[in-house]
Amino acid sequence: MRRDQDKTLATRAPASPFRRISDRLKSSWRRSRRAALLALLIGATSISNVGCSVFDRIKDGPHDTTASYHDDYAMRIEYPEVQQCASAPAEAATQATAPLALEDPSKIPTLELTLEEAIQLSVQQSPVLRSIGGTVITNPDGTTTTFDPALAHANPLTGVEAALSDFDAQFTQELFWSNADQPQNLASNNVVTQFTPNTLQETYGTYNAELSKQTAQGASFALRHSVNYNYSNRPTRAFRSDFIGFLEAEYRQPLMQGAGTTFNRIAGPNSQIGQYNGVLIARVNEDVALADFEAAVISLVADVEQAYWELSAAYRVLEANVKGRDSALQTFQYQQVRLEAGAGRSDEEAQAQSQYYQFRAQVEAALASTDGLYTREQRLRYLIGLPASDGRLLKPTTTPTDVRVVFDWESALGQALSRRVEVRRQRFNLKKREMELTAARLNRRPRLDFLGQYRFRGLGDHLIGGSDKEAFDSLYGNITDGNYQEWQAGLEMQFPVGLRAASAAVAHANLNLRRERAVLAETELRISHDLADAGRQIMLTHQLLETNYNRYLADQRQVDVLRRRYRDGTDNINFLLQAQRQVVTSEADFYRALAAYNLAIRDFHRQKGSLLAYNQVQLTEGQWAAGAYQDAHELGRHLTPRLNPSDVEMPAPLTSGAFDPSAPQMQSFMNAPATDAMLESSPQPVESPQPATAAEDAPSA
Structure with a gap:
């Protein structure tokens, strides 16, 4: 410790114990030992009282001021240099133009797209299976790709x-x-030295x-x-x-x-x-990876269909708000003329102007809000692998279904319990546990x-x-x-006496088997409930579709009547403004109900395991390498069928055969008209408006 520090400590302490210790060291070894113990206790007490202040006053040594390699280089944030191949998604990311916000969609070139084309583009553009949430950024390791089944097969461990x-x-x-x-330690007179060097x-x-x-x-x-x-x-x-x-x-x-x-x-x-980790366990792991891949494809197809119908509804909602805005503008201009002519009132003119701006705000929100047209269009663009914006506007051309669809419940339930990929995946897990229990029992032997x-x-x-x-x-x-x-x-x-570890392995495998059986039963129960909910939603959304359409017709007639009465001067403007708001709301609700009904049909197919077949999506294995075909050809020349296969003992098969989730199914539904009991006394709905299919039919903002 330095002299200036010694002085500082001396002025703060009334009696220095270190000086007394140095005096005692000159006397005897026994007294010095007692003094050393006393000094140690006093030092520990003083340090515990002052905390870290004594060490804080110690200046840095030469080793503390020397710059380290890790201070300015090793922990520096750098950008990695990797080899990235050119691909369609990478090019789409760099080709994106400025996003659309409040532009008039009627003045933007359109790209007509059917639902079938959208699904084809989504499954062909990239090996990454996209999702609406876009979790590839936050969870890249959990993103499903077309390489996952091959990775499971080529895993060097499993x-x-x-x-x-x-x-x-x-x-x-x-x-x-x-x-x-x-060198050897040998005596000169030893007889061994004659035979040992x-x-x-x-x-x-x-x-x-x-x-x-x-x-x-x-x-x-x-x-x-x-x-x-x-x-x-x-x-x-x-x-x-x-x-x-x-x-x-x-x-x-x-x-x-x-x-x-x-x-x-x-x-x-x-x-x-x-x-x-035998061959059969590895085979089951590969089948589970295939089931996970199929589930990801189903999720992608469902997301594409949802984005497609939501975009179709966004066009119609924008059209309804545009019509409401134009109607409110006409009312406002008419009220201005009346006010200038001295026949109107300023409060009615202000009410008409307020409603015009209200509809204008709704049109702007229908264009660029989180549920607006451009947001829905960009969401569909991402799923099908197009740039965020390229100067064109996607326009759905597939006509949504508005007829009532009735499914056969018994057939749909049977298909759900046999075709759902979740059931098949869980059955593979159950098969794996059964084999593990068999191996554990065989292993409980000397x-x-x-x-x-x-x-x-x-x-x-x-x-x-x-x-x-x-x-x-x-x-x-x-x-x-x-x-x-x-x-x-x-x-x-x-063998270990008692076979304790092997017996514990049998108990563990037995518990795992029981767990998987319970999970399989619960999965089937959950699927039946989900299928029932999907069937209920089909009936509900179709009834809401009819109800909202009848409501829309009634609001249209109300607007026509109140407009005539208002122009004749026999009614207040408040009733007309309220009727204009109601007709826009009912028309938007009708088109939302139409999209919800088509999504309910999609959900029912998804719950019963037929969504891929419903959208004509097939899963096939990719092309093999040329060497694999040659090896299979050469190996097949050495394999001949047995004359009597029944004489050959073979283990039980792992599966019951090939299963194609995209195979066409027997139609278990029919189109049925609405009954009188469903419509009650409401007016019969007329043919619903068809979606716009050309650029000139797009709503003008």
């Missing part, structure tokens, strides 16, 4: 090829050289090679070859250098634990207790293996060649002569 690799032949070899130069000098060489193969029955075959070379200065050796080696074959067959194709196909060879070995040994002064007259001139010649043969056969048993 994929099918990884499970099959456990049965591949393994080849290992090693070659080492070493040297020994050791004073300095032992030897050179060693070791070569080992092994080729092993694991079979599906659990057996393992191994072929080993070992050669040891030794050069020594020992005088007792017949050859200064020699080669000793053997050629060995080994066969090991598990008889209890680890035996049989059932266990090895589920758990894999040499698996640990509770670990199951390890009893039959082991057989046969070996040819040899010794030679040379490795290869030499004179045939001498017995040990060549190692390989000595081995091939077969004069020295060894064999071994027997049983090998090993």
Whole structure:
């Protein structure tokens, strides 16, 4: 501690304990030890009282002021340099123009698009399956792509090829050289010194090679070859250098634990207790990945259809608000003329002007709000892979359905419980748990293996060649002569007493199986409820469609009557302004109900597992590599059908066969007209207005 710091501490402390300690150190060792203990206690007490203030007054040392590599470089934020390939989404991101906000849609070129074309574009533009929420930015790892099934298959840890690799032949070899130069501790009069040199000098060489193969029955075959070379200065050796080696074959067959194709196909060879990564488990994992991919495709198709019908409704809502704004402008201008002529009132003119601006605000909101036309159009653009804006305006041309659709409940429920991808996925999980329980039960047995070995040994002064007259001139010649043969056969048993871990694995697998069964039953129950809700929504939305249309017709007649009465001067302007607001609201509600009815039909198809077939979307495997076709052709030449397949014992199949979620289904619905009881005493609806299909039919803002 520096002198200035010592002075500071001395002025703050009335009596320095350190000075007393230094005096006591000069007396004796016992007194100094007591003083040291006392100083330690006093120092600890003072530090605990003042906290960190003493350490704060200590200035930084040289090591504290030296700049570190991590201060200005290692923790610096940098931009990574990666290789990015040109793709349609990347080009669409860079080609986007300024967004549309309050432009007149009637003056913008249109791009007519059917629902079928929109769905085709959405599934063909990018390998990434998009969603309305756009979670690819916030959760890129959770984004589904077309690569996910292939990634599950090619996973080096849990994929099918990884499970099959456990049965591949393994080849290992090693070659080492070493040297020994050791002085010996020998007495000069010892008899051993005549046969042992004073300095032992030897050179060693070791070569080992092994080729092993694991079979599906659990057996393992191994072929080993070992050669040891030794050069020594020992005088007792017949050859200064020699080669000793053997050629060995080994066969090991598990008889209890680890035996049989059932266990090895589920758990894999040499698996640990509770670990199951066999070929069948890997196959189920791949099927689960395919189910997840199919669910993502269904979600994409549902989002595209939702964005399409919402955009179609946004056009009609904008058209209704534009008509209301024009009607309010006419009323306002008419009231201005009356006021200038002295026949009107200023408060009525202000009311008409206020309603005009109210409808104008609604038109602006219908254009650029979160539920406006341009927002809906951009949402559909994202789903089909187009730029955010390119100077054109997407216009739906598919006519929405307005006829009443009645589904056959029994047929729809049966299809939902068999075609829903969630049910199929859960059934695969259940199948996986069943196989795990089977493997766990087979694993609760002692390890009893039959082991057989046969070996040819040899010794030679040379490795290869030499004179045939001498017995040990060549190692390989000595081995091939077969004069020295060894064999071994027997049983090998090993197991923990009580099999506690294996019993726990069985209990765990049994609980997992029961859980998956309960989840499957609950999934089917939930699907039946969701299907019932979807069927109820179809009936409700169609009834609301008819009700809102009849309401729209009534509001139109009311506006016509009140306009005539207002122009005749027999009625107040308030009734006319209110009627104008009501007719715009009822027309917008009608078109929203029309979009909701088409979305309800979509939801019913989604709940019963027929959305892909309903939208003509098919899932197929991509093209194989050219080498895969060649391998399949060459392998097929060696496979011939059996004359009597019933004589062959085969494990139980994993699945019941191929399943096509996009296959056409039997029509289980019919178009039915509305009944008198549904319409009651309301006027019969006339033909509903059709959506605009050309640029000149677009509403003018």
